[in-house]
Amino acid sequence: xxxxxxxxxxxxxxxxxxxxxxxxxxxxxxxxxxxxxxxxxxxxxxxxxxxxxxxxxxxxxxxxxxxxxxxxxxxxxxxxxxxxxxxxxxxxxxxxxxxxxxxxxxxxxxxxxxxxxxxxxxxxxxxxxxxxxxxxxxxxxxxxxxxxxxxxxxxxxxxxxxxxxxxxxxxxxxxxxxxxxxxxxxxxxxxxxxxxxxxxxxxxxxxxxxxxxxxxxxxxxxxxxxxxxxxxxxxxxxxxxxxxxxxxxxxxxxxxxxxxxxxxxxxxxxxxxxxxxxxxxxxxxxxxxxxxxxxxxxxxxxxxxxxxxxxxxxxxxxxxxxxxxxxxxxxxxxxxxxxxxxxxxxxxxxxxxxxxxxxxxxxxxxxxxxxxxxxxxxxxxxxxxxxxxxxxx
Ligand SMILES: *Cc1c(COP(=O)(O)O)cnc(C)c1O
Numbered sequence: 001x002x003x004x005x006x007x008x009x010x011x012x013x014x015x016x017x018x019x020x021x022x023x024x025x026x027x028x029x030x031x032x033x034x035x036x037x038x039x040x041x042x043x044x045x046x047x048x049x050x051x052x053x054x055x056x057x058x059x060x061x062x063x064x065x066x067x068x069x070x071x072x073x074x075x076x077x078x079x080x081x082x083x084x085x086x087x088x089x090x091x092x093x094x095x096x097x098x099x100x101x102x103x104x105x106x107x108x109x110x111x112x113x114x115x116x117x118x119x120x121x122x123x124x125x126x127x128x129x130x131x132x133x134x135x136x137x138x139x140x141x142x143x144x145x146x147x148x149x150x151x152x153x154x155x156x157x158x159x160x161x162x163x164x165x166x167x168x169x170x171x172x173x174x175x176x177x178x179x180x181x182x183x184x185x186x187x188x189x190x191x192x193x194x195x196x197x198x199x200x201x202x203x204x205x206x207x208x209x210x211x212x213x214x215x216x217x218x219x220x221x222x223x224x225x226x227x228x229x230x231x232x233x234x235x236x237x238x239x240x241x242x243x244x245x246x247x248x249x250x251x252x253x254x255x256x257x258x259x260x261x262x263x264x265x266x267x268x269x270x271x272x273x274x275x276x277x278x279x280x281x282x283x284x285x286x287x288x289x290x291x292x293x294x295x296x297x298x299x300x301x302x303x304x305x306x307x308x309x310x311x312x313x314x315x316x317x318x319x320x321x322x323x324x325x326x327x328x329x330x331x332x333x334x335x336x337x338x339x340x341x342x343x344x345x346x347x348x349x350x351x352x353x354x355x356x357x358x359x360x361x362x363x364x365x366x367x368x369x370x371x372x373x374x375x376x377x378x379x380x381x382x383x384x385x386x387x388x389x390x391x392x393x
Contacts, residue, residue, distance in 0.1 A: 028068045030249045034058045060233055060242035069248040072255055073211075073221045076190040077203050081229035083236065084221050084248055088186060088206025089115050090241030091220030095202050096120075098228075098235045099180050100150045102128030107145040109136040109165065111158035111364060113184065114351045120153075136165055142173050151180035156195060157187035157303075159337075160347055160371040161364055162286050162311050164295035167302060171199030186210070189338075190223075191262040192303045201228060207247075209338030210308075213254040213261055216339075219247045261376065265308025265338075268382065269374040273310055275383045281320065281390045283368065286311035309337060314368035316393060318348045321368040324393035330377065330385035337373030342382055345371050 006014075036055040038044035046052035048061070055062050066084050074082040085091035096119070100106050108120055110133040120131035134145045136154050146152060152174050154165040167183065174181035182202040183195045189210035195203050205211055207219035220243070222232060236242065243251075266289075273287035288299035289306030299306055314320040325333050331342040335350055345351065347369055352360055357367070374382065 028065055028249065028252055030245050031064045032245050033063070058242065058245070059240060060237045063245050063248070065245040065252075066243050066248040069243070069251050069255075070221070072252060073190070073205070073223055076194075076255065076258075077185075077196055077223035078194045079196045079203065079223040079225060081226045082221055082223040083229055083232055084207070084219065084243035084251070085236070086220065086241045086243055086247070087218045088184075088204070088208060088220040089119065090239075091204050091206075091222050092116055092184070093119060093123075094232055094236045094239055094241065095182055095204060095222055096124060096129070096151075096153075097127070097239070098232050099182070099202075100124070100129045104128075104150045105130040105132060105148065106151045106153055107132050107134055107142070107149045107179075108153040109155060109158065110134060111136075111161060111163055112155065113159045113186075116153075116184065136170060137163070139169060139173065142170065143177065146173060146177040146179050149177075149179055151182055153182045153184075155184040155187065156193050157288065157299075157307055157309070159187055159309075160311055160351075160369065162187075162288055162293075162307070162309055164288055164299045164302065166298055167193075167195050167198040167200060171195075174201075175199065187307060187309055187337075188303060189258060189262055191258050192266075192305050192307060196223065198302075201225070207243075207251050207254075208336065210258065210262065210265075211251055211254050212247075212338070213258065214250075214339055215336060215341060215343075217247045217250045219243050219251055221251075261340075262305060262308070264376055265374055266305035268376075268379040269308045269310055269372075270306060271379045272372070272374055272382055272386065276310075276312065276386060276390070279387065279390050281315050281324070281393055282312055283315045284313040284366075286313070308374045310372040310374060312370045312372060313366050314370060314393065317367040318346075320393050321346050321370045322349060324370060324389050327389035327392040328385060329388070330381055331372070331375075331389075337371075339373070340376045342375035342377060343373040347371065 047054035047056045070082040070084050134141050181200045183200045184204045186206045203223040205221045270289050277285045287310050325346050331344045334343045335345050
């Protein structure tokens with residue numbers, strides 16, 4: 001291709017070619033390419049029509065780096081297939097719209113991540129899809145709501161109050177009602193819980209959080225069986241929102257250390273919960289591993305650990321919570337979770353600032369709530385920082 005008869009510009013475009021190495025590298029290479037060269041018109045047509053294996057175009061038709069991440073996710077969640085997305089929200093949107101169409105309804109937990117709540121309450125109704133919110137700890141209410149619905153949508157550990165869904169019972173309700181079962185497993189990660197083993201048909205992750213693990217990417221994934229994954233992929237090709245190759249590479253790198261990171265997140269969160277519980281400036285510490293937590297037994301049965309998230313209720317209400325957040329010296333005030341840095345957020349002034357006190361109460365958010373994503377720092381330093389901030393609040 002770089003023969004002397006071709007001009008400089010032509011050579012500049014064509015000179016680069018993959019080096020055949022004939023050996024396995026320790027790291028999956030990043031195939032940073034949007035399109036793939038075919039050897040014939042017939043071959044390209046067959047690949048695009050999924051009649052022949054091969055690569056064609058990056059928007060969900062496949063990429064070796066993304067494929068490797070999808071296979072790893074399916075393996076770790078115990079499903080037969082997975083599809084990676086450009087964000088958790090694009091994954092949730094794709095699953096909701098592959099299951100439901102205009103005229104259908106979905107039943108969802110009333111304890112939801114803010115973005116999911118907004119998608120369900122503000123966006124899906126524009127497509128003619130109705131979403132009904134229920135208290136998923138009330139099995140009779142769930143069964144009643146599921147009549148005529150297409151799906152149930154829940155979160156394994158709900159953000160930000162850390163309530164735990166009874167996945168086994170809910171999967172039975174879904175099977176008996178003949179509806180699809182969908183779970184957002186982000187806060188548990190595949191290390192703490194595999195909802196497919198409890199009978200859930202669709203397991204969604206924001207890979208932005210524990211899977212990436214370093215607060216340096218946005219991504220999502222859906223783990224399911226091969227038939228559902230094929231329907232999802234076919235819709236997602238036209239919706240857009242496929243995961244880019246470099247993000248897949250970062251996620252693969254994150255997965256390699258997921259188990260050891262989760263062990264540390266869980267151990268430090270448990271130690272912090274215990275150390276902070278007696279503090280007079282706190283009205284409550286919510287952590288599924290604390291003996292007083294309402295879902296402690298369920299969490300013990302269903303999760304391999306109690307997770308890396310805490311919810312603190314400041315005794316001084318929202319003003320006290322804000323003083324606490326503003327007094328932190330080591331932990332960072334930031335949204336998101338699941339990374340190496342301890343991140344603290346105050347829903348009343350950030351993710352839930354649009355809600356007044358009455359609306360927050362209805363959403364189950366108590367006054368003075370602070371959410372903590374416990375990072376990988378020395379736990380003694382975290383206890384010291386959160387304690388000094390409470391003392392000053
Ligand atoms: C962050 C988050 C999402 C959304 O994921 P993005 O990657 O930010 O789009 C969905 N569900 C839960 C539980 C989350 O924490």
